Amino acid sequence: MNFGRQELDAPTKLVGFFVGIAFLFLAALFVGDTIGPAAPATAAESHTGHDEHNEETSIPAGLQATQDGYTLELDGSVVESGPAVPVAFTIRGPDGAALADYDDMHTKELHLIVVRRDLTDFQHVHPMRDASGTWSTALDLTTPGPYRLFADFTPAGGENITLGAELTVPGDYRPQPLSPPNVTSSVDGYNVTLAGAVTAGTNSTVSMTIEQNRREVTDLEPYLGAYGHLVALRADDLAYLHVHPEEGPPGPTVDFTVDAPTAGTYALYLDFQHGGIVHTAEFTIEVQEGQA
Numbered sequence: 001m002n003f004g005r006q007e008l009d010a011p012t013k014l015v016g017f018f019v020g021i022a023f024l025f026l027a028a029l030f031v032g033d034t035i036g037p038a039a040p041a042t043a044a045e046s047h048t049g050h051d052e053h054n055e056e057t058s059i060p061a062g063l064q065a066t067q068d069g070y071t072l073e074l075d076g077s078v079v080e081s082g083p084a085v086p087v088a089f090t091i092r093g094p095d096g097a098a099l100a101d102y103d104d105m106h107t108k109e110l111h112l113i114v115v116r117r118d119l120t121d122f123q124h125v126h127p128m129r130d131a132s133g134t135w136s137t138a139l140d141l142t143t144p145g146p147y148r149l150f151a152d153f154t155p156a157g158g159e160n161i162t163l164g165a166e167l168t169v170p171g172d173y174r175p176q177p178l179s180p181p182n183v184t185s186s187v188d189g190y191n192v193t194l195a196g197a198v199t200a201g202t203n204s205t206v207s208m209t210i211e212q213n214r215r216e217v218t219d220l221e222p223y224l225g226a227y228g229h230l231v232a233l234r235a236d237d238l239a240y241l242h243v244h245p246e247e248g249p250p251g252p253t254v255d256f257t258v259d260a261p262t263a264g265t266y267a268l269y270l271d272f273q274h275g276g277i278v279h280t281a282e283f284t285i286e287v288q289e290g291q292a
Helices: 002-035 038-058
Strands: 070-074 082-092 108-115 124-126 135-140 147-154 161-169 184-189 189-196 203-212 229-234 244-245 253-259 264-274 277-287
Touching: 002 070, 002 203, 082 161, 108 135, 124 135, 184 277, 189 264, 189 277, 203 264, 229 244, 229 253, 229 277
Parallel strands: none
Antiparallel strands: 070 082, 082 135, 108 124, 108 147, 147 161, 184 189, 189 203, 203 253, 229 264, 244 253, 264 277
């Protein structure tokens, strides 16, 4: 009787043994799927976060409305066209309040650069700031289309920042092709010649020589603390470059240091003052790849 019971129990125990093994195998798979990838995922998330941080810190100026805790808050992103359209905006600091303290840069607390998306209708203006911290100015927006606004400023005791925002003027937008690369520009009876090549990733020097009626202009007047002010924008995304004038005589040549982040097509806008009037010469250049 007892032997017969053992014969009957053996298969049952064997089945139970295999069922147990199968259960443990499935459980191991489940745990592996649930827990195993966790470590690589964490590493990937950490790596991704690191990459995003690097990308954020390497993004050229003017492509973001928020940077380092400062935000450009535009009072309306769509406006009607006109020759003197009022535009207002606020720079908010890391605490969310309107920024009230600025360091002067080129004799101004803030420079506002405005250009249509096709790199036409360039404007460089200096808004007024009221007691609430709101900046306001009037812009010539007679031509419909998307515009990019660049607020170039330095918080008191801080680093220079350029924030960007989009402004739309409804209507029939007909983008104009960018002019081919040029080394001469004519504006208001002046001829300006550009000399010097720009290489990506390095400080390159470009020289602007100004003539009027084929005579070199040697009595340029200071404009924003220098004898010229140069703005450079990357054509494909309108990245804003900080360009610094070199000290020198009042003409005929003004030198600038240009630090272009990448190779490609750039638009340059030179503001200079002569006879009490500010003129703007425009150039298109090709920035070459730097040596590895």
